[in-house]
Amino acid sequence: MSASLLEVRDLCVHFRSRCRGQRRAQIVRAVDGVSFEIERGAALGLVGESGSGKSTLGRALVGLERVTRGSIRLDSVELARLNRRQWMPHRRRIQWIAQDPTGALDPRQTVGAVLAEPMAIHGLAKPRERRMRALALLEVVGLNPRHLNRYAHEFSGGQRQRICIARALALEPELIICDEPVSALDVSIQAQVIALLRDLRERFGLAYLFIAHDLSVVEHVSDRVAVMYLGRIVETADAARLTKSPKHPYTRALLSAVPVPEPGRQRERIVLPGDVPSPIDPPPGCPFHPRCPHPLKDADCARIVPPLAEKAPGQFAACIKEPSYAPGPGPG
Numbered sequence: 001m002s003a004s005l006l007e008v009r010d011l012c013v014h015f016r017s018r019c020r021g022q023r024r025a026q027i028v029r030a031v032d033g034v035s036f037e038i039e040r041g042a043a044l045g046l047v048g049e050s051g052s053g054k055s056t057l058g059r060a061l062v063g064l065e066r067v068t069r070g071s072i073r074l075d076s077v078e079l080a081r082l083n084r085r086q087w088m089p090h091r092r093r094i095q096w097i098a099q100d101p102t103g104a105l106d107p108r109q110t111v112g113a114v115l116a117e118p119m120a121i122h123g124l125a126k127p128r129e130r131r132m133r134a135l136a137l138l139e140v141v142g143l144n145p146r147h148l149n150r151y152a153h154e155f156s157g158g159q160r161q162r163i164c165i166a167r168a169l170a171l172e173p174e175l176i177i178c179d180e181p182v183s184a185l186d187v188s189i190q191a192q193v194i195a196l197l198r199d200l201r202e203r204f205g206l207a208y209l210f211i212a213h214d215l216s217v218v219e220h221v222s223d224r225v226a227v228m229y230l231g232r233i234v235e236t237a238d239a240a241r242l243t244k245s246p247k248h249p250y251t252r253a254l255l256s257a258v259p260v261p262e263p264g265r266q267r268e269r270i271v272l273p274g275d276v277p278s279p280i281d282p283p284p285g286c287p288f289h290p291r292c293p294h295p296l297k298d299a300d301c302a303r304i305v306p307p308l309a310e311k312a313p314g315q316f317a318a319c320i321k322e323p324s325y326a327p328g329p330g331p332g
Contacts, residue, residue, distance in 0.1 A: 004037040005175060005207050006061070011035070011070035011080075013053075013060050017280065029279045030056040032231035033070075038175065043201060043208040045222030045239065047215055047254065051276050053231040054211045055099075058177045061209065062096050063087045074175075092122055095168040099180040101160035105152040111138070111163055112148040118170045137166040141196060158189035165196065175207045182217060194220055216258045219243050227251045230287040231279055233308065237315035247317035249294045286320070296321040 013031040018024075031053045038044050046054050059065040061072060067080040074090060082090075098104040105114060115134035119125055125133060135145040141162040152160055161181060168176050178197065182190040198221060200206060210221045218225055219239045226236040227250060235248040246252045249270075256270040272291045277283050283290050289301035300320060308316040310325045 003039055005040045005042075005075065006038040006209075007071070007073040008037070008061070009035050009071040009073075011057070011060065011072065012068040013056050013065050014068040026280045029231050029282060031060065032279075032282075034228075034231070034233055036226055036233065036236065038207050038209060040174070041201070041205045041207055042224070043210055043222045045218035045225040046209060046211045046228055047213060047218050047225060048228035049213060049254075049276055051279075052228045053279070054213075054228055055179050057228075058096070058179050058209060058211050062094050062177055063091070064096075092171040093173055094175045094177065095171060095173040097161075097164050097168050097176060097178045097181045100184055101157060101164045102152065104164050105160060107152055110149050110151055111155075114152075114163065115167055115170050118167060122171060124171070133170070134166075137169055138163075140169065140200070141166045156189075158185055158193060161185065161193055162196065165193075165200070169200070169204070172204075173206070175209070178208055178210045178221075180212050181210075183212065183214070190217065197221060214258070215243065215254055227254065230277060230282055232287060232318070234288065234319075235315075235317040236308070237312075241312070241315055245312065245315075247311040247315060247322050248288075248319050249292050250288050251317075253293070286318070294319070294321050 011031055011034045015028040015030060016025040017028050018026065034057060036044065046057070048054050056065055060067055063079065063082065070080060072079040074093060077090060079090060112131060112134050115137055116130040119130045119133065135148060138145045138148065143159060143162055152163070155163065182193050185193060194217065197208070201208060208221065210218060212218050222239045224236060225239050225242045226233045227248065228234070229250050235242065235246065235251045242251065243255060246255055253270040253272050256267050258267070260267055270293060272293065274291050277287065277290065283302070285302040285304055286292070286306050289297065292301065304320055306318040306320045308318050311317045311322050312325050
């Protein structure tokens, strides 16, 4: 059996879009051929600009978006073609933490009801036992168990996100999809929530797919990082290697926008021309080539779709102008 908990192969999520006056619907290629693996207890960071397809990918992994093509395997179970009823037994294993904790919590329910509801849906424990588990979950995420009967509006933004994390833990999942869980929070609160997620991962052996647009956040949570652009993964590597030596020009541009936490020191900012192309009409060849600042860019970039190739040990990038890694001869 594979050591990977989750295997995604050539995943595509396309939507049909029809504007007024158009006879034919257009195809929006939100996710267009993505492949990766997440091992048990590991954390994969997924970064990219808004509109790159990160959240759509995450929603597809938990069955909230219909898969157009490709494979999602959780252990030996193929999830990509399951209907709503068939998904039910597997939902306990994959949980979701949303970007906006306010919108993710029902304002009419107490915190206790919010935490007990998934247990009731899946038939876990009796009502009294659910309450005891809810009290324990609040303590696990750093909230006062005496606040079990409060409503979501009585908490701060950081506290509401902790409630969402507690709800994700209620079913004892193996994998949690974190969809920009700290982007709506103040910087000081972000650090607290990130520290909590790291502690929970170590404590419960959780695996994460951590979606964000900020590389400085992702590198503190993830073992490996995948960089996504226009529905495709353009680079993947260990978190430390990718931040120190990025191979794809898009990754370099993202890193150049990360502030340096040292007074008086600044990175040379790489400003990309133009906007992200439309997923309805992606450019031919490399999807990044219209904005690419690579000094060796030429006509081949507009003609060849670059595959992910190994540019350094364990580091893969989709760029035909970056030399590929060629291991030397072994000892002999």
